[in-house]
Amino acid sequence: MPQDHYFMAEIGIDMQEIQRRMDFVGFDKNDIKKLSEMQDFAKQHGEQIVGAFYQHLLSFRETRLLLKNQGTIDRLMSSQKTYLSEIFRGRFDKHYFEQRLKTGAVHHRIGLKPKWYMEIYAFYENYISTLISEAYRHESDRGLSRDHALRKIFRIDMVLALEYYMYSNNLEMMAKLNHNTQAIDDFTRMLSHDLKEPLRGIEAFSSFLLEDYAKLLDQQGTRYLKFLKESGTRMKELIQDLLTLASITQKGPNLDQVDLNVLLEQVKHHLGFAIQQKQVVFSNHLPLPIVRCDALQVAEVFKNLISNAIKFNTSTPPRIDVTAYEEESCYRFSVKDNGIGIEPVYQEQVLRPFERLHHRGEYEGSGLGLAICKKVVEKAGGEIWLESEAGVGSTFYFTLPKNNRY
Numbered sequence: 001m002p003q004d005h006y007f008m009a010e011i012g013i014d015m016q017e018i019q020r021r022m023d024f025v026g027f028d029k030n031d032i033k034k035l036s037e038m039q040d041f042a043k044q045h046g047e048q049i050v051g052a053f054y055q056h057l058l059s060f061r062e063t064r065l066l067l068k069n070q071g072t073i074d075r076l077m078s079s080q081k082t083y084l085s086e087i088f089r090g091r092f093d094k095h096y097f098e099q100r101l102k103t104g105a106v107h108h109r110i111g112l113k114p115k116w117y118m119e120i121y122a123f124y125e126n127y128i129s130t131l132i133s134e135a136y137r138h139e140s141d142r143g144l145s146r147d148h149a150l151r152k153i154f155r156i157d158m159v160l161a162l163e164y165y166m167y168s169n170n171l172e173m174m175a176k177l178n179h180n181t182q183a184i185d186d187f188t189r190m191l192s193h194d195l196k197e198p199l200r201g202i203e204a205f206s207s208f209l210l211e212d213y214a215k216l217l218d219q220q221g222t223r224y225l226k227f228l229k230e231s232g233t234r235m236k237e238l239i240q241d242l243l244t245l246a247s248i249t250q251k252g253p254n255l256d257q258v259d260l261n262v263l264l265e266q267v268k269h270h271l272g273f274a275i276q277q278k279q280v281v282f283s284n285h286l287p288l289p290i291v292r293c294d295a296l297q298v299a300e301v302f303k304n305l306i307s308n309a310i311k312f313n314t315s316t317p318p319r320i321d322v323t324a325y326e327e328e329s330c331y332r333f334s335v336k337d338n339g340i341g342i343e344p345v346y347q348e349q350v351l352r353p354f355e356r357l358h359h360r361g362e363y364e365g366s367g368l369g370l371a372i373c374k375k376v377v378e379k380a381g382g383e384i385w386l387e388s389e390a391g392v393g394s395t396f397y398f399t400l401p402k403n404n405r406y
Contacts, residue, residue, distance in 0.1 A: 007101035008094070011167045013160075018097055021156055031149035036090030038146060045131050049124075050080045056123050063116055087153060100157045104164030114162050121158045125151055199239070202232040253294035253380070260288035263295060264322060267302045274310050279317045288324045289331050291400050297376045298400070304369035305335040305396050312394075313339035330382065330402055336395040342388040351384065373398070 008014060022028070054077060057063040067073050086096055107117055129147050136143025206229035214222065268275060268282070291298075302322075309320045321336040342350060351374045377384040377398045388394035 007098050007105065007164060011101070011164060013097075013101075013163075015094055015097075018156075021159070022092075025152045025155055027149070027152040027156065031152060032090045032092065034146045034149045035088055035153070038088045041132070041135055042084055042088035045128075045135075046081055046084055049084060049128060049131070050077055052127055053080055053120070053123065056120075060116070063112070066110060066112060087150070092153070097160060100160040101164040103157075104161035104166075105168060107161065108165045108168040114165055117161060118158060121154050125154055199232050199236045203229055203236070206232065253297060255292055255294060257290055258293050258295045258298065259290050260298070260324070263299055264288060264302060267299055267306060270303060271307060271310070274307070278310055278313070280310055281317050281319045283319065283321045284323065286323055286325075288322070288333075289326065291331055292403070293380060293400055294376075297380075301373045301376050301398060302335070304373050308369060309335060309337035309339060309394070313337055315339065327399075330399040332397060332399050334395050334397045336393065338393040341390040341392050341394055342386070343390045344388075350386070 054073070057067060057076075067076070083099075086099075103117070107114075128150060132143050132147045132150070133140075136146070206225050209217075210222065210225050210229070217225065264284075274280075306320060306322075310318055315338045319338045321334075323334050323336070325332045325334075351370050373396075374384050377400070381401045382399040384396065384398040386394055386396045
C-alpha cells in the first residue's frame with residue numbers, strides 16, 4: 001500500500017466517506033472553483049499568512065515549546081505554505097486528505113493537544129477572512145462566497161486531523177489497557193496456583209495432625225490446630241470468590257439461550273448437602289423463563305442468593321421461594337426466604353464487598369457472595385435490590401434484560 005494512502009486505510013475512511021462529509025457541510029464544485037480562482041491571492045498573501053501563523057504560535061507557551069530548533073520551524077513553515085497552496089489549487093484528492101490525517105498523527109506524536117490545533121484553524125479562518133474582505137472590498141458578494149468556501153474546507157480538515165489524533169490516542173490507551181489486563185491475568189494465575197498450593201498444604205497437614213497426633217495434643221493445642229485448619233479453608237474460599245469476581249470483571253460473557261428451570265436444578269444439586277442437612281423446602285409458583293445470558297454467571301447469582309437464604313436461616317424448615325415475572329423490557333426474579341432478615345440500616349451495606357453483619361464464628365463465608373451477584377447483574381444491564389424485615393425474612397430481587405447483548 002503506498003504511504004500516501006496509509007492513514008485513510010488505517011482508520012477505515014475512503015473517498016466516498018470524504019464526499020459524504022463534503023456533502024454534509026455543503027462543500028461542492030462551486031466552492032472548489034471559487035477557491036481555485038484565488039491562486040493569485042494565495043501567491044500575494046501566502047508569506048504574510050504563514051508569518052502571522054508563526055507569530056501566533058510563539059504567543060502561547062504550549063506551542064512555543066514545540067519550536068525548539070530552526071529545523072522544526074523550517075518544516076512547519078514549509079508544510080503550512082504547501083497546505084495553503086493545495087487549498088487554493090482546488091485539488092481535493094486522496095493525497096490532500098491523507099495529509100490532513102497525517103496532521104493529526106503528527107500532533108499526537110509531538111503531544112500537541114486538540115484544543116491547540118483547533119485554535120490554529122480558528123486563527124486561519126479569522127486572519128484569512130480579514131484579508132479576503134480587503135482583497136474583495138469592491139466585490140463583497142464574491143469575497144463572502146470565497147470566505148464561506150474556505151471555512152467549509154477548514155471544518156472538514158480540522159475534523160480529519162482530530163479524528164486521527166483520537167484514533168492514535170485510543171490505540172495508546174488500548175495498549176495500556178492490554179498491559180494492565182495482562183498484569184491482572186498474571187495476578188489471577190498467582191492467586192489460583194501459588195496461593196492455593198500452600199493453603200492446601202496447611203489444610204491437609206492440620207487434618208493429619210488432628211487425626212494422627214490427637215493423643216499428643218492438649219485441649220488448647222487441638223483448638224489451635226482447628227483454628228489453623230478453619231483459617232486455611234476460609235482463605236481458600238476467599239481466594240475462589242476473588243477469582244470469580246475478577247473473572248466477571250475482566251472477561252466478556254458467554255451468551256446463550258438458557259433455560260433457567262434447568263439452571264436452578266443444577267444450582268440446587270450443587271448445594272445439595274446444605275439443602276438436605278437443613279431440610280430446605282423450595283416453592284416455585286411460576287416456571288422460570290428461557291433467557292439470553294451467561295449461564296455460569298447467572299448460576300453464581302442463584303447459588304449465592306440461595307446459599308445465603310439457607311445459611312442465614314434458623315426456621316424449621318427453611319423455606320425458599322424462587323419466582324420470575326415478565327416485564328416490558330426485562331425479567332424480574334426474586335429469591336424469598338423465611339430467615340433471620342436484615343435490618344433496614346444494613347440493607348444497602350450487604351451488597352458491598354467484604355461487608356459482614358455477623359462475626360465469622362456465627363456464619364461462614366467470605367463476604368463476597370452478594371458483591372458477586374451485584375457485579376453479574378449490573379454487568380448484564382440489570383439491577384439488584386432487597387426487601388427485608390429482621391426476624392421475618394428477606395427477598396432479593398434482580399432483573400435481566402430480555403434482549404441481552406451485554
